[in-house]
Amino acid sequence: MREDKLTSLMLRRRRFLQGAATIGGAAGLSSLGLSSAFAQEPEKPKELIVRAWGGSWVDALKAGVSDSFTAKTGIAVRHDLTEDNEIQPKVWAAVAQGRVPPIHINWDTTTNATKSALRGVTEDLSDLSNLKSTTDLAKPVGLDGYPIVNTYGYVYVLAYRPDAFPNGAPKSWKDLLDPKYKGRIALYNDGIGFHFPAQVAGGGKLEDIPANMQPAWDFVAKMKEQQPLLGEDPDFTTWFQKGEIDAACTISTNAREAKKNGIDIKWVVPEEGAKFDTDGLWIPKGLPANELYWAKEYINHSLTVEAQQIWLDGLGLPGVVPGVKPPADLVDDPSYPTTEDAFKHLIRISSKVQVENESEWFSKFKAIMQG
Amino acid sequence: MRAAKSAYPLTWRIMDALEAFAAFVWPARFGRAIPWLMLAPALLLVGLLVLGLWQIGDASLRTLDTSTFLMSETYTLANYRRAFTESLFAVVAWRSLAGSLMVTAVTLILAFPYAYVMVRTSSPVIRKLLLIALFLPFFIGQVVRAYGWLIILGNQGMVNEALSLVGIAPIRLLYNYWAVLFGLVQYMLPFAVLMLAPALTAIPEELEAAAGSLGADWVRTFRHVVLPLARPGLVGAGLVVLTLSLTDFAMPAILGGGSQDFIANAIYDQFFRTSDQGLGSTLALLLVATGSLLVGLVFTLFGAGTLAMGRARQ
Numbered sequence: 001m002r003e004d005k006l007t008s009l010m011l012r013r014r015r016f017l018q019g020a021a022t023i024g025g026a027a028g029l030s031s032l033g034l035s036s037a038f039a040q041e042p043e044k045p046k047e048l049i050v051r052a053w054g055g056s057w058v059d060a061l062k063a064g065v066s067d068s069f070t071a072k073t074g075i076a077v078r079h080d081l082t083e084d085n086e087i088q089p090k091v092w093a094a095v096a097q098g099r100v101p102p103i104h105i106n107w108d109t110t111t112n113a114t115k116s117a118l119r120g121v122t123e124d125l126s127d128l129s130n131l132k133s134t135t136d137l138a139k140p141v142g143l144d145g146y147p148i149v150n151t152y153g154y155v156y157v158l159a160y161r162p163d164a165f166p167n168g169a170p171k172s173w174k175d176l177l178d179p180k181y182k183g184r185i186a187l188y189n190d191g192i193g194f195h196f197p198a199q200v201a202g203g204g205k206l207e208d209i210p211a212n213m214q215p216a217w218d219f220v221a222k223m224k225e226q227q228p229l230l231g232e233d234p235d236f237t238t239w240f241q242k243g244e245i246d247a248a249c250t251i252s253t254n255a256r257e258a259k260k261n262g263i264d265i266k267w268v269v270p271e272e273g274a275k276f277d278t279d280g281l282w283i284p285k286g287l288p289a290n291e292l293y294w295a296k297e298y299i300n301h302s303l304t305v306e307a308q309q310i311w312l313d314g315l316g317l318p319g320v321v322p323g324v325k326p327p328a329d330l331v332d333d334p335s336y337p338t339t340e341d342a343f344k345h346l347i348r349i350s351s352k353v354q355v356e357n358e359s360e361w362f363s364k365f366k367a368i369m370q371g
Numbered sequence: 372m373r374a375a376k377s378a379y380p381l382t383w384r385i386m387d388a389l390e391a392f393a394a395f396v397w398p399a400r401f402g403r404a405i406p407w408l409m410l411a412p413a414l415l416l417v418g419l420l421v422l423g424l425w426q427i428g429d430a431s432l433r434t435l436d437t438s439t440f441l442m443s444e445t446y447t448l449a450n451y452r453r454a455f456t457e458s459l460f461a462v463v464a465w466r467s468l469a470g471s472l473m474v475t476a477v478t479l480i481l482a483f484p485y486a487y488v489m490v491r492t493s494s495p496v497i498r499k500l501l502l503i504a505l506f507l508p509f510f511i512g513q514v515v516r517a518y519g520w521l522i523i524l525g526n527q528g529m530v531n532e533a534l535s536l537v538g539i540a541p542i543r544l545l546y547n548y549w550a551v552l553f554g555l556v557q558y559m560l561p562f563a564v565l566m567l568a569p570a571l572t573a574i575p576e577e578l579e580a581a582a583g584s585l586g587a588d589w590v591r592t593f594r595h596v597v598l599p600l601a602r603p604g605l606v607g608a609g610l611v612v613l614t615l616s617l618t619d620f621a622m623p624a625i626l627g628g629g630s631q632d633f634i635a636n637a638i639y640d641q642f643f644r645t646s647d648q649g650l651g652s653t654l655a656l657l658l659v660a661t662g663s664l665l666v667g668l669v670f671t672l673f674g675a676g677t678l679a680m681g682r683a684r685q
Contacts, residue, residue, distance in 0.1 A: 085643035085644055088646065089643070089646070115440045118438065118440050119441060120439075189629040190640070190644055229546055229628045229630075231628070231629050242525050242526060242527055243527050244526050244545075244546075355437065356437045357437075359647055362644060366640070369629070370466075370631075371459075
């Protein structure tokens with residue numbers, strides 16, 4: 001009898017502790033949107049590997065998403081700084097060969113991610129609970145479901161050094177054709193961000209993209225006479241800091257980074273408009289089930305207001321969750337569009353059109369610039 | 372017993388055992404295969420290379436379907452047609468070829484006196500200094516060296532700061548073709564000196580002394596004695612510099628400002644920027660073919676130089 005009573009007491013105590021742990025755990029995980037899945041919560045991996053861009057980009061992701069995810073789940077997050085273009089063939093090869101991919105989550109441009117989605121190497125993310133509270137921007141255009149979740153937008157602004165423009169901010173991309181800026185302009189080395197405004201500046205129409213982009217190539221040819229420097233994201237910040245350039249077509253984050261480092265720099269959206277695009281997160285196929293689950297939870301976590309607020313404060317870019325406030329220095333800034341009116345000045349072309357024509361556009365741009 | 376043991380020490384017994392083991396693993400009748408056994412690692416390495424080239428060759432005959440981003444199932448010569456007809460690739464190929472030839476010529480001209488002084492100097496201090504100056508860059512990677520030039524030659528770099536002291540406005544020294552060639556020459560110089568030094572060491576000093584004693588001045592001695600005898604070194608160094616320059620990626624990427632691409636940069640763009648592995652493979656194969664043709668041409672005209680390992684054409 002005594003033994004029976006003791007066993008009964010122990011059982012009740014164990015059940016109580018289990019119940020308390022369940023309630024506590026559920027309370028903690030509800031903020032992650034995991035409560036519904038708690039009962040089936042799979043084994044946690046020691047770490048998740050997230051491919052990211054370096055410098056201020058990865059710092060912002062770590063502060064906003066990775067650190068808080070680790071704090072809530074106990075799963076460490078390792079950031080792999082392999083370039084997005086270079087991780088792509090590795091992931092594609094791993095999926096094709098049935099191997100476990102080298103990363104859990106890819107932080108990627110939507111255009112690049114769309115290529116992976118079209119190739120069929122991305123997991124579907126439609127079941128993320130936080131998707132229901134996102135804006136339309138989160139949904140990739142022209143693709144079924146959510147093979148990618150867009151997490152923010154960005155603008156390819158015209159960044160400039162004010163002392164090089166004594167008559168005031170440049171109003172048009174054509175202002176860069178002034179001979180005094182010869183050798184003092186920078187563009188991306190594949191022309192990304194510049195093709196569409198060049199179409200308008202060259203006298204063409206956006207509706208003619210991709211069928212007739214001759215006006216864009218004519219304008220690029222004029223710009224070639226200015227002997228622009230051609231580079232990647234980190235180059236723009238460095239070139240502004242080293243006094244190599246006066247103006248650039250670049251993502252506003254790079255210009256803002258140079259400004260944070262003490263360089264006098266401003267940016268505008270010229271009258272022809274500026275390209276607006278998105279970046280996103282996606283998961284490659286081939287992960288073990290438990291790792292896939294937690295990778296999805298990482299992306300789900302990135303869609304919370306708290307994570308977006310810190311992450312995008314660091315990047316200075318508009319997110320996809322209502323309630324995220326712009327940083328103080330970017331209120332009413334054209335690179336941080338929040339209203340319908342602000343979006344009117346921006347050029348957005350579907351990822352599908354971009355992906356299908358990108359190779360040809362890059363070749364045309366390169367042929368002009370390398371000639 | 373004790374005497375027998377000392378007469379046949381333990382080490383001999385071990386050697387006997389090893390020999391017996393070797394005879395068991397590799398019997399004497401396999402003796403003819405020993406050269407092939409020694410060649411096996413090289414054959415394995417070359418085999419892997421051929422396998423890779425075979426796969427690249429296969430990919431070069433497939434085109435990219437941009438609606439699925441998969442390579443085509445059928446073979447086509449479309450990538451080769453693009454490579455030979457699009458102006459971009461012609462410009463980049465010509466720039467790479469002309470650049471590598473210029474870099475080779477300038478590097479050999481600069482490397483020769485350096486190697487000569489290093490080999491002939493009677494001062495151990497000077498020889499050591501020259502050797503240190505030669506090997507130091509090897510400890511610094513190509514990319515770091517290229518970034519070093521950005522610091523030195525940039526608009527706010529040391530050279531322009533020095534020019535500003537005498538009232539000269541900053542000059543754009545970087546991000547052009549000449550900056551790329553300059554960086555390549557600086558990178559290739561140690562390779563060339565290292566290839567030339569053994570060839571110059573092999574020239575007996577007495578030959579130069581004999582030429583002098585027969586009335587030849589320095590120029591004639593150099594032209595008719597040193598230069599012909601140094602040919603194997605010049606050919607070997609030239610081949611190494613030519614092939615490395617032709618296939619270089621980092622210098623055009625860093626010092627060219629994005630507008631001075633070499634073939635390797637164009638290949639990178641196809642593989643990693645446009646995801647077109649077919650066209651990238653085509654360009655890679657054409658680069659291998661061009662490099663091989665150039666090397667074959669040099670071998671035919673001048674022999675293999677020091678690369679012939681003492682069997683240079685006389």
